Amino acid sequence: MINVTHLSKHYGATWALSDVSLTIDAGDMFGLIGPNGAGKTTLIRILATLLKPTTGSATIDGCLVSTGEPKIRRLIGYLPDFFGVYEDMRVREYLEFFAAAYGVKNPRRAQIVQGVLELTDLAGKKEEIIGTLSRGMQQRLGLARVLVHDPKVLLLDEPASGLDPRARIEIRELLKELRRMGKTILISSHILADLADLCNKIGLIEKGKLLYAGEISKAMEMVQSGDVWIVEVAGETERALAVLRQQAFVRRAELNNGHILVSTDGHEPDAIPRILVQEGLRLRTFHREDVTLEDAFMRLTKGEVS
Numbered sequence: 001m002i003n004v005t006h007l008s009k010h011y012g013a014t015w016a017l018s019d020v021s022l023t024i025d026a027g028d029m030f031g032l033i034g035p036n037g038a039g040k041t042t043l044i045r046i047l048a049t050l051l052k053p054t055t056g057s058a059t060i061d062g063c064l065v066s067t068g069e070p071k072i073r074r075l076i077g078y079l080p081d082f083f084g085v086y087e088d089m090r091v092r093e094y095l096e097f098f099a100a101a102y103g104v105k106n107p108r109r110a111q112i113v114q115g116v117l118e119l120t121d122l123a124g125k126k127e128e129i130i131g132t133l134s135r136g137m138q139q140r141l142g143l144a145r146v147l148v149h150d151p152k153v154l155l156l157d158e159p160a161s162g163l164d165p166r167a168r169i170e171i172r173e174l175l176k177e178l179r180r181m182g183k184t185i186l187i188s189s190h191i192l193a194d195l196a197d198l199c200n201k202i203g204l205i206e207k208g209k210l211l212y213a214g215e216i217s218k219a220m221e222m223v224q225s226g227d228v229w230i231v232e233v234a235g236e237t238e239r240a241l242a243v244l245r246q247q248a249f250v251r252r253a254e255l256n257n258g259h260i261l262v263s264t265d266g267h268e269p270d271a272i273p274r275i276l277v278q279e280g281l282r283l284r285t286f287h288r289e290d291v292t293l294e295d296a297f298m299r300l301t302k303g304e305v306s
Contacts, residue, residue, distance in 0.1 A: 001024055001027075001060065002023070002060055002184065003058065004020055004047075004057075005021050006019050006020075006055065007053050007056035007057065007058055008054050008055045016208055017046075017208045019209070020039075020056070020208075021056075022213040025184075026152075026182075027182055027183075028184055028200060029198050029201070030185065030186045030203065031201070031202040031203070032044070033189075033192065033204050034206050040205060044078075044155050046058060046065065048076060048078040049065060050078075061075050075153055076153045077149070078146060078154075078155045079143060080157050081158035081161050082161075083142050085131075085141065086130060087129070090129060090130070091122060091125050091130060091141060092113060094141065094145070096113050099149070104149065113148065116147045116148055119144070121140065125137060134167070135164075135167070136163050136164065136166070136171070139160075140170070143171070153186070154178065154184070154185045154186070154187075156175075156185065156187040158188055159171055160189060168194070201215055228288070229263075229269060229286065230286070230288075231272060231273075231285065232258065232260070233282060233283055234281075235282075237258065237260065240279075241253055241254075243275065243279050244272070244276075249264050259285065273286050
């Protein structure tokens with residue numbers, strides 16, 4: 001659905017993007033991750049036809065982004081991190097205005113506006129003045145606006161920025177529903193836990209360069225530094241720690257919040273609980289340490305910006 005090939009963008013001597021290539025398939029929820037100034041917004045704006053690349057190309061549904069602005073803009077729904085609203089308009093009027101701008105005619109226009117109001121849980125607010133809405137409600141309205149022309153692709157730049165926890169959860173559930181509807185979604189966010197919950201693929205970008213693009217699970221495998229196991233025993237934690245440290249296959253064993261973190265050399269993991277039980281210790285917990293999206297981000301990036 002989205003193909004980016006050797007895409008670069010520079011401003012004078014500063015390269016905002018440098019030789020970025022990636023593919024996003026139809027139906028993917030692709031999370032774009034990187035520090036501030038890494039190039040995320042630049043990439044999204046190029047795909048939204050708001051910036052021209054210096055070199056390289058990008059296509060959406062087979063249409064070249066750099067030359068197909070009218071067609072591309074009907075294919076996409078673009079939500080920037082900060083967007084303006086007409087605060088004196090009513091919610092319904094605002095959506096009808098944008099539906100009309102996309103050539104949606106009545107009576108179909110009224111039906112579509114009612115549909116996106118219900119989808120975004122704004123039906124009860126349709127006669128409210130926009131300026132009276134909360135930040136979370138306005139963010140939902142922004143999503144409703146980009147849906148009135150039924151785009152295949154959504155480009156969302158920090159859609160949960162500045163929201164309180166409840167509003168953030170509501171936006172996350174709405175994005176899940178949009179993916180279930182078959183939308184292809186490219187989303188940037190600093191809230192990595194949300195992306196881990198939402199996305200099937202991610203791209204890690206730093207200093208304008210794409211460090212990784214692909215399945216989240218493979219990113220986790222890349223940063224898994226050997227086998228690390230979490231062990232908890234019923235009492236006698238110090239004795240269990242001493243027993244584990246005596247084993248030749250244990251590289252490191254240390255306490256962490258009442259648990260023991262055990263790093264091994266790849267030895268058969270069943271040896272750990274077997275040895276502890278043989279020593280008369282009662283095992284409560286034994287499982288592999290989980291690697292999170294935050295771990296992958298911290299280990300694969302250096303915090304550099306363009």
